[in-house]
Amino acid sequence: MTAFDRAPRYQDFALPDSLGPHEAVVDVLAVGLHPRVRSQTDGSHYTSTDELPLVPGIDGVARTPDGKLRYFILPHTRLGSMAEQTVVDLRRSVELPDGANPIQIAAAMNPAMSSWIALRRRIDFQPGQSVLIMGATGNAGRLAIQVAKKLGAGRVTAVGRGADRLSDLGADATVCLDGDERAVSQALGEAGRDVDVVIDYLWGQPTHDALCAIVPRRVDDGQVLTWIQIGSVAGLESSIPSAALRASRLQLVGSGQGSVSTRDIVAALA
Ligand SMILES: NC(=O)c1ccc[n+]([C@@H]2O[C@H](COP(=O)([O-])OP(=O)(O)OC[C@H]3O[C@@H](n4cnc5c(N)ncnc54)[C@H](OP(=O)(O)O)[C@@H]3O)[C@@H](O)[C@H]2O)c1
Structure with a gap:
């Protein structure tokens, strides 16, 4: 890359003359x-x-x-x-x-690590807890379904556009974001009423809408709702309703490069 507004080109470049000890x-x-x-x-x-x-x-x-x-x-x-x-x-x-398989590993490690590290390093995730994945249709979301299951999630709900195609990956329930707005809100509220952890790859409007749908329908006000911000394919910013933080035990957490140290990321690779 020689400019950010132009496509990359194949060209020769020099490797460094000397290498570090490792x-x-x-x-x-x-x-x-x-x-x-x-x-x-x-x-x-x-x-x-x-x-x-x-x-x-x-x-x-x-x-x-x-x-x-x-x-x-x-x-x-x-x-x-x-x-x-x-x-x-x-x-x-x-x-x-x-x-x-080198191709599978190269393709899957980064998206798989997003949920693996979030659940293992950013929160005290317990087997049996219920997980909802916002944006479950992408590479990271599809792997998050499988990672959550592998780490012992009791119930996994996959949310996304066309999420009904994800049942074969092990999701216990799916919520399609495409469709009638009120029906989507109802379905999200039902799915989130006793969820413990949300893994969020979307952010933007869908996160705002999901909070509005879920918080008023929580069964137990005392149950912690941990919302892990990981990706932002639907928007870099999201407006968080103030009432959501008052009316539920909502905890917002992020997971990524920086909030997880390089040492912890490397330690989790194996
Ligand atoms: N923090 C970390 O450690 C970490 C690690 C890996 C990835 N990430 C981030 O996680 C996000 C997802 O990564 P990925 O590898 O899964 O990307 P991806 O494979 O490109 O998938 C993105 C998915 O998002 C869906 N999508 C896009 N816009 C949407 C919207 N407005 N509403 C609902 N769904 C929408 C797309 O589905 P459609 O078919 O509906 O368009 C697609 O399935 C990215 O922001 C990435 O940077 C973070």
């Missing part, structure tokens, strides 16, 4: 094209420092000089992973088991 030049096999990478390439990601030129890509699967396959995440760097070779700090990588 660094290696690796052959890249597969790279995830996550929303995070797309926002890196137009400079809109919240961590962007506008430094150019840059090679995009934040993670991937590579073959290291010892012949092993590793999934890696890069630090903040202009030398990204969308290249034949890149420089990896091996402490920020994990060896893959035999038979692992």
Whole structure:
């Protein structure tokens, strides 16, 4: 990338002359094209420092000089992973088991880690708790259904446009956001009446609408409702009704790069 308003181009670039003690030049096999990478390439990601030129890509699967396959995440760097070779700090990588599919791993790790880390690092999630996923139709949301189940969620409700197609991923219930506004609100309220944790990839208007639908219908005012902000595909900002914070035990939490330390993210990779 040489400008944020132009598409990337293939071109040659130099690798650094010297490497740090834990660094290696690796052959890249597969790279995830996550929303995070797309926002890196137009400079809109919240961590962007506008430094150019840059090679995009934040993670991937590579073959290291010892012949092993590793999934890696890069630090903040202009030398990204969308290249034949890149420089990896091996402490920020994990060896893959035999038979692992590099493409699946590269595609799935970033979206899967979003819910895995949120539930394991940002809140005290307990097996048996009920989870509702806002924006369950995307890569991260579809994996969140499976992650929540794997971590012992008692009930998982998948919410999204066309969410009825998600039952085969293990969701116990689905709420489609497309359709009559009142019916959607009713369905959301019913689904959220005793939910413990919301994993939110949407934000924007859908989050405002969901809070308006859910809070008045809560069965037990004393039950904590932990709302984890993870993505913002429907809007960077959302207006939170003040009454929602007074009328329920609503707790707003975020999860992502920064609110979870790099050390904790790396520790969770395996
Ligand atoms: N904080 C973290 O650790 C972390 C990690 C990974 C991802 N994320 C964030 O999580 C979000 C989702 O990532 P992803 O990988 O799942 O992206 P994705 O695969 O591109 O999926 C996005 C989904 O959002 C849906 N969508 C878009 N606009 C919508 C709207 N207005 N209302 C309802 N649904 C809407 C799309 O469904 P349609 O088919 O209906 O358009 C699509 O299924 C992104 O914001 C990403 O940056 C955060």
